[in-house]
Amino acid sequence: MDKFQTFTGIVAPLDRANIDTDAIIPKQFLKSIHRTGFGPYLFDEWRYLDHGEPGQDCSDRPLNQDFVLNQERYRNASILLTRENFGCGSSREHAPWALLDFGIKTIIAESFADIFYNNCFKNGILPIALPSEKVESLIEKTKLNIGFSLKVELDKQILIDSNETVIPFDIESFRKDALLNGLDEIGLTLSRVEEIKSFEIDHLKKYPWIFKS
Amino acid sequence: MIGKTLFDKLWDSHLVRENEDGTSLLYIDRHLIHEVTSPQAFEGMRLANRSLWRTEANVAVPDHNIPTKDREKGIEDPISKLQVDTLDANCDSFKIKEFKMSNPNQGIVHVIGPEQGLTLPGMTIVCGDSHTSTHGALGALAFGIGTSEVEHVLSTQCLIQQKTKNMLIKVNGELKQGITAKDLILYIIGKIGTAGGTGYAIEFGGDAIKSLSMEGRMTVCNMTIEAGARAGLIAVDQKTLDYVKDKPFSPKGALWTEACEYWETLQSDENAVFDKIIEFNADKINPMVTWGTSPELVTDVENEIPFSSNDKFQLALNYMGLEMGMPIKNILLDKIFIGSCTNSRIEDLREAAKIVDGKKVSDSIKLAMVVPGSGPVKLQAEQEGLDKIFINAGFEWRDPGCSMCLAMNADRLEAGERCASTSNRNFEGRQGQGGRTHLVSPAMAAAAAIKGYFVNVTNADWGN
Numbered sequence: 034m035d036k037f038q039t040f041t042g043i044v045a046p047l048d049r050a051n052i053d054t055d056a057i058i059p060k061q062f063l064k065s066i067h068r069t070g071f072g073p074y075l076f077d078e079w080r081y082l083d084h085g086e087p088g089q090d091c092s093d094r095p096l097n098q099d100f101v102l103n104q105e106r107y108r109n110a111s112i113l114l115t116r117e118n119f120g121c122g123s124s125r126e127h128a129p130w131a132l133l134d135f136g137i138k139t140i141i142a143e144s145f146a147d148i149f150y151n152n153c154f155k156n157g158i159l160p161i162a163l164p165s166e167k168v169e170s171l172i173e174k175t176k177l178n179i180g181f182s183l184k185v186e187l188d189k190q191i192l193i194d195s196n197e198t199v200i201p202f203d204i205e206s207f208r209k210d211a212l213l214n215g216l217d218e219i220g221l222t223l224s225r226v227e228e229i230k231s232f233e234i235d236h237l238k239k240y241p242w243i244f245k246s
Numbered sequence: 247m248i249g250k251t252l253f254d255k256l257w258d259s260h261l262v263r264e265n266e267d268g269t270s271l272l273y274i275d276r277h278l279i280h281e282v283t284s285p286q287a288f289e290g291m292r293l294a295n296r297s298l299w300r301t302e303a304n305v306a307v308p309d310h311n312i313p314t315k316d317r318e319k320g321i322e323d324p325i326s327k328l329q330v331d332t333l334d335a336n337c338d339s340f341k342i343k344e345f346k347m348s349n350p351n352q353g354i355v356h357v358i359g360p361e362q363g364l365t366l367p368g369m370t371i372v373c374g375d376s377h378t379s380t381h382g383a384l385g386a387l388a389f390g391i392g393t394s395e396v397e398h399v400l401s402t403q404c405l406i407q408q409k410t411k412n413m414l415i416k417v418n419g420e421l422k423q424g425i426t427a428k429d430l431i432l433y434i435i436g437k438i439g440t441a442g443g444t445g446y447a448i449e450f451g452g453d454a455i456k457s458l459s460m461e462g463r464m465t466v467c468n469m470t471i472e473a474g475a476r477a478g479l480i481a482v483d484q485k486t487l488d489y490v491k492d493k494p495f496s497p498k499g500a501l502w503t504e505a506c507e508y509w510e511t512l513q514s515d516e517n518a519v520f521d522k523i524i525e526f527n528a529d530k531i532n533p534m535v536t537w538g539t540s541p542e543l544v545t546d547v548e549n550e551i552p553f554s555s556n557d558k559f560q561l562a563l564n565y566m567g568l569e570m571g572m573p574i575k576n577i578l579l580d581k582i583f584i585g586s587c588t589n590s591r592i593e594d595l596r597e598a599a600k601i602v603d604g605k606k607v608s609d610s611i612k613l614a615m616v617v618p619g620s621g622p623v624k625l626q627a628e629q630e631g632l633d634k635i636f637i638n639a640g641f642e643w644r645d646p647g648c649s650m651c652l653a654m655n656a657d658r659l660e661a662g663e664r665c666a667s668t669s670n671r672n673f674e675g676r677q678g679q680g681g682r683t684h685l686v687s688p689a690m691a692a693a694a695a696i697k698g699y700f701v702n703v704t705n706a707d708w709g710n
């Protein structure tokens with residue numbers, strides 16, 4: 034995984050609560066056996082007026098002009114701003130893959146669903162939970178100012194807008210470290226091979242039936 | 247000494263180490279695999295030149311993509327076929343036990359785990375699927391993971407986790423006659439909301455939970471994720487042990503006795519402390535029907551769609567083509583789906599069959615289908631003659647799989663079609679783009695098939 038670096042990006046407001054992973058990437062695209070190529074199908078049912086199928090060329094599909102990411106001012110957004118319980122529903126990692134493939138590097142929401150939140154970190158996406166009044170005021174700002182951008186400084190845990198307004202955010206230290214260092218979690222666990230093996234021997238003694246099948 | 251919750255006990259017995267940063271390395275006993283969330287994990291493992299940690303811990307089954315009829319013709323959709331073939335090839339090359347599409351024991355991953363005795367009390371169980379919470383009904387710590395974590399488990403048999411908080415949902419008293427586990431869990435989600443359990447593992451307790459069958463308990467734990475909690479849990483009791491006994495892969499002989507001694511300790515201690523406790527009275531619950539695009543937008547069949555100035559209500563109603571104040575019983579349906587890992591076990595099919603026995607599906611219903619959760623469920627139902635009851639009434643009797651729960655195969659709603667479904671998600675487009683889903687119990691779906699609209703199945707004269 035690449036290291037998460039400070040960046041400044043355009044903020045797109047998706048003013049809706051409970052956006053589920055079925056909406057982020059509909060089921061037909063889950064048939065792919067690859068990790069990439071989901072970007073054109075991100076929010077497919079909201080973004081296009083027709084029905085999309087995997088592998089389809091999206092360049093001449095009819096766009097839903099009302100959908101936020103189709104509006105010229107938000108086309109190049111890399112920060113998504115949304116409401117409570119973002120990413121609820123299925124565990125599909127295709128949801129963060131699609132967001133990433135589209136170019137989203139940070140998601141700001143009032144709250145996130147657990148599995149989705151966790152999946153973001155495995156893919157170098159930073160999910161930031163902010164209180165609803167903060168989200169509300171950011172949504173206002175994005176609507177009023179074309180090109181409204183935020184600078185995301187993960188090491189300092191702050192967001193900064195062009196007026197130098199600073200918004201601090203919380204993040205657990207282990208998650209922050211993992212993103213900043215682009216940690217290979219599996220590699221990390223594998224550095225504990227001996228511990229896992231000795232745990233396993235003990236576990237087998239205590240609960241031998243688990244190992245019979 | 248302060249007592250432990252069931253969740254604490256399961257957590258502690260699988261703790262390989264606690265890291266300095268507050269995370270833990272947790273050992274995983276059972277890993278269930280299906281075709282949709284695993285191909286990239288196997289690929290990742292190969293690319294990194296890593297090997298499978300413990301072959302026997304893994305069990306695979308294709309369920310999401312496969313057809314529910316004319317199976318002998320194979321999978322028509324080439325992209326779906328490639329995904330299932332990839333699963334088969336990965337399992338063959340890593341020697342992972344797989345119930346292939348043609349295997350008589352194939353079924354939905356969360357149905358076959360308990361059914362085969364691959365899900366056992368006291369285990370940690372993960373799967374690249376959010377409804378892994380189902381397995382918690384047997385007193386196991388079970389939760390859904392993403393594909394990166396699937397790869398982590400394949401390569402290390404462990405996961406780096408942060409311990410969640412403990413919640414107890416206690417349902418006191420007795421459910422009224424005809425009220426099912428599905429009504430109970432929909433009622434709870436209606437009360438606590440789809441994010442009510444975020445950050446928690448939820449243990450369900452109280453007399454109403456204890457009196458549920460194992461199938462009913464699985465329905466409750468299955469939908470825990472719809473309340474935001476990754477894991478649902480129910481303490482082990484005699485019913486659990488009776489259910490697990492003699493399953494194909496459950497321990498036998500002396501090992502069985504030894505296992506039972508341990509499993510009997512799998513309850514929260516009397517003096518255990520929960521971070522949050524919520525109590526409900528079972529006798530308040532009526533048959534439930536969702537009317538919106540989130541499982542929390544739910545009400546009693548006797549009610550009207552509530553009035554609210556909340557934007558999310560109006561947004562949901564626009565999609566559903568419904569209005570505030572409309573009685574639930576006035577909702578006309580196009581399709582009926584009885585199936586999914588929430589409600590496709592033998593007890594669910596029996597409940598539905600009891601309702602349709604001797605009756606006919608309404609002419610206004612375009613399609614009514616029953617999709618058993620697994621090969622063994624299907625066989626058992628056929629031995630009991632349930633298939634005949636459904637077929638005679640005008641239902642289609644299909645082969646096991648996820649089917650119209652998520653519509654990855656050919657079973658789906660067309661735009662604007664309205665479905666009474668026993669599945670777990672009524673999100674926009676979940677059962678097909680533009681499709682409209684109402685989540686209900688099997689009995690409620692069956693009665694809706696007969697009438698063409700929702701009725702209260704607990705009223706003796708609903709059929710008149």
Ligand code: SF4
Pocket residue numbers: 309310354355356375377586587588647648651652669670
């Ligand atoms: S039946 Fe539905 S919810 Fe269950 S595993 Fe299949 S797709 Fe997921």
